[in-house]
Amino acid sequence: MIRVQREGFDIGREIAALTVGNPRIGGIASFVGLVRDLGGLRSMTLEHYPGMTERQLARIDAEAHRRWPLEASLIVHRYGRLEPGEPIVLTITASAHRQTAFDSCNFLMDWLKTEAPFWKREEAASGEHWVAAHADDDAARDRWQETG
Amino acid sequence: MIRVQREGFDIGREIAALTVGNPRIGGIASFVGLVRDLGGLRSMTLEHYPGMTERQLARIDAEAHRRWPLEASLIVHRYGRLEPGEPIVLTITASAHRQTAFDSCNFLMDWLKTEAPFWKREEAASGEHWVAAHADDDAARDRWQETG
């Protein structure tokens, strides 16, 4: 499942909604990305491409299910103005086995970084600027490349 | 931080307590292990070695901090009688970077499986039995072995 929203989220409630009543789930991995402040950040505004965002998130989510035997998964990505310490993104994967949950959750985040049409503008005491994409993120995505 | 307890936990509250007021945290990875029911399980009882459990959990936690630059971490492990679908264990790691959080959280779980003195007894319609340790778990721990 995927959701694009302005509001925050309650990870405990999201996990419960995903997993309740499914006795096959043995492990739930999750990740929360926060607005980091390395000094002077006032806020971060996430712009996105409505329509394409939902398509890409659904595609990334489906790709995780294609690669791993998942019992449930969720991607929640926020947009709009966020302050330091606020959550930006939540990924959850649930599976019979812990390593499947860990790997697929990690995969979702790596793909989101390079495949989800979001852009971040930071507002700091020193001014505003658009956050540049990281070559690291491309490398992180590429390690999931399937061979053959 | 570590805790050994009979009661359940609220992952959202635990994450908030670990991360609030720390602007350096960019990513929080977490894992929840549940009592899985592959058919006929009534309950699972976790026995542990009070004293040694706390020592081992604190050691595992410290080892994660030694290996990765973590801003915060938590291990909560339950004991006592649990029903299918109930959470057994929670690990959380928070770091500036997402991969650090993922790797260290994965490490905590792999080490818990083989280094934390817990034993599981399953009560099923067919009777009771102690859960055997998995060779898989030893292999999972060993992949974190440091060389040199």
Next chain:
Amino acid sequence: MKILYFAWLRDKAGMSERQVSPPPGVATVGALIDWLTDQDERQAAVFADRSVVRFAVNQDFAEADTPIGTGDEVAFFPPVTGG
């Protein structure tokens, strides 16, 4: 044809969205960029460094040789920074 600009490409373009009717010979994203660049200085500024411009056609990532036609939605934006 609907054109969208995001992030700093929008800032440079001075608009987030426009309707254009390129001539029939403009049949790929690359050709559309060439055509837009020739329209005015703002558009030229948007596409001044093409190595940092990414694009989507009908909400899917596209390449310079991806075909386009009337009624398509073409979006231009910098490399994404999701997650």
Next chain:
Amino acid sequence: MKILYFAWLRDKAGMSERQVSPPPGVATVGALIDWLTDQDERQAAVFADRSVVRFAVNQDFAEADTPIGTGDEVAFFPPVTGG
């Protein structure tokens, strides 16, 4: 010396805890197991298959040649299944 048994070793021993005073020659965990095995049939059953018995001395994982002494806490248990 305090001895603890966990999980199915406790079931086999029929007790979770006991105090023992082995002779001075019993100076390692391995020697303690030998000595306990000779005490009675229940203890012999506990240690019948030593390959599945793990131990801790003073709440740290130990090996068969780990030294032990008066006042130590020695625990016997199957391979752990935490997490």
